[in-house]
Amino acid sequence: MTYMLIGDVQTGGRRRGEKGATATEYGLLVTFIALLIIAGVTLFGNGLNDFFTRLSTKVGGWAK
Numbered sequence: 001m002t003y004m005l006i007g008d009v010q011t012g013g014r015r016r017g018e019k020g021a022t023a024t025e026y027g028l029l030v031t032f033i034a035l036l037i038i039a040g041v042t043l044f045g046n047g048l049n050d051f052f053t054r055l056s057t058k059v060g061g062w063a064k
Helices: 002-010 016-062
Strands: none
16 A cells, blocks of 8 residues: 555556546547537527627717
């Protein structure tokens, strides 16, 4: 038990297998975020486009 504790202190608490697991977790997180962005753009893209088109028309009318 003491040797495991000393080993954890020397390696910063990480073992060899944890590095690959961390990379996999980050990969899954990036994939999930990308899917959320794609879903958001798909669902709200046309509505946002219409909103900003109307907004630019109103703002453009202010300059006249």
